[in-house]
Amino acid sequence: MRFLITGSTGMLGTDLSQALDERGDEVFGVDKGVLDITDTEAVDRFVDEIRPDVIVNCAAYTRVDDCEADEATASKVNGWAVESLADAANRAGSLLVQISTDFVFDGLATRPYEINDPVAPVSAYGRSKLEGEERARIAKRHVILRTSWLFGVRGWNFVEAIRKQILLGRTELRVVDDQRGCPTYTPHLASAVVRLADIVRKSPELGGVYHYSDAPECSWFDFATAIVAEMKREGSADGGARVLPTTSAEFPRPAQRPAYSVLSVDRYRRVTGCSPESWIDGLAEYFAKRPSSALAAG
Ligand SMILES: NC(=O)c1ccc[n+]([C@@H]2O[C@H](COP(=O)([O-])OP(=O)(O)OC[C@H]3O[C@@H](n4cnc5c(N)ncnc54)[C@H](OP(=O)(O)O)[C@@H]3O)[C@@H](O)[C@H]2O)c1
Numbered sequence: 001m002r003f004l005i006t007g008s009t010g011m012l013g014t015d016l017s018q019a020l021d022e023r024g025d026e027v028f029g030v031d032k033g034v035l036d037i038t039d040t041e042a043v044d045r046f047v048d049e050i051r052p053d054v055i056v057n058c059a060a061y062t063r064v065d066d067c068e069a070d071e072a073t074a075s076k077v078n079g080w081a082v083e084s085l086a087d088a089a090n091r092a093g094s095l096l097v098q099i100s101t102d103f104v105f106d107g108l109a110t111r112p113y114e115i116n117d118p119v120a121p122v123s124a125y126g127r128s129k130l131e132g133e134e135r136a137r138i139a140k141r142h143v144i145l146r147t148s149w150l151f152g153v154r155g156w157n158f159v160e161a162i163r164k165q166i167l168l169g170r171t172e173l174r175v176v177d178d179q180r181g182c183p184t185y186t187p188h189l190a191s192a193v194v195r196l197a198d199i200v201r202k203s204p205e206l207g208g209v210y211h212y213s214d215a216p217e218c219s220w221f222d223f224a225t226a227i228v229a230e231m232k233r234e235g236s237a238d239g240g241a242r243v244l245p246t247t248s249a250e251f252p253r254p255a256q257r258p259a260y261s262v263l264s265v266d267r268y269r270r271v272t273g274c275s276p277e278s279w280i281d282g283l284a285e286y287f288a289k290r291p292s293s294a295l296a297a298g
Pocket of ligand 1 (some may be wrong): 137
């Protein structure tokens with residue numbers, strides 16, 4: 001199949017492009033320098049020319065705290081721009097896969113969010129991504145795939161943030177223990193995207209909203225503890241390094257985060273027949289591909 005991947009050099013875009021390349025699909029991976037998704041004319045020209053079977057929109061303004069100070073840009077990139085992708089997809093007969101987020105929920109739930117649960121974002125980023133979902137629905141054939149807590153070997157992420165602190169010599173890290181969600185390794189998410197695209201291309205009636213996150217659920221404190229354990233295993237952290245729990249109140253950030261954002265993957269499981277993969281396995285693979293020595297070196 002012929003895929004257009006926007007934001008192709010981001011964390012997910014890189015792994016998705018690679019997964020499709022390896023499968024032998026025809027991949028047009030474009031990043032902002034080649035195709036800025038806010039340039040409607042460029043989007044029209046590009047899509048009309050290559051007429052992809054599937055457009056996967058991995059482009060986004062993902063700096064959650066910066067979005068609070070610049071909601072106009074967040075809304076333009078994450079929301080408004082998706083409409084031109086949807087319009088272009090309709091003209092070309094493409095399936096549009098829009099990647100969305102757990103941040104469309106308010107985080108007050110006490111059980112995993114179902115796909116039809118009410119949305120109520122508590123941040124500018126969440127509002128902009130919700131706008132993107134609404135505009136993606138303009139595409140006759142679409143998948144809106146919500147996911148959470150991404151980490152992948154391309155780009156800056158929570159794993160790197162923790163590793164950097166330890167490599168700089170910090171022996172005690174305080175990490176919030178009152179936000180729960182599911183870390184997701186981007187190659188696992190890439191596989192989920194490919195699976196859903198294959199299914200919905202063949203059976204358009206199976207389009208709509210899906211959730212995919214790795215398992216099991218945990219807090220940021222649990223995730224940081226696992227990262228430091230991996231560092232000890234590879235010998236880049238000494239035995240004394242430790243992670244201590246703290247609260248969101250003690251660690252204020254410009255953007256509010258949902259306290260609980262575990263996503264129910266029931267529909268994904270039912271439609272694909274696959275269970276979510278393990279972020280713990282993903283973390284081990286991450287360390288094998290991107291050892292701490294690479295970060296220490298530069
Ligand atoms: N990261 C997470 O924890 C997380 C969690 C849930 C959902 N998501 C969603 O998952 C998707 C992939 O996230 P990611 O972490 O892979 O993001 P990422 O690494 O930040 O990659 C996003 C890419 O989009 C590009 N981009 C930004 N503005 C653009 C524009 N106007 N036109 C074209 N490209 C543009 C960025 O380029 P520059 O870097 O040059 O700006 C970057 O290469 C996004 O939809 C995100 O909202 C992410």
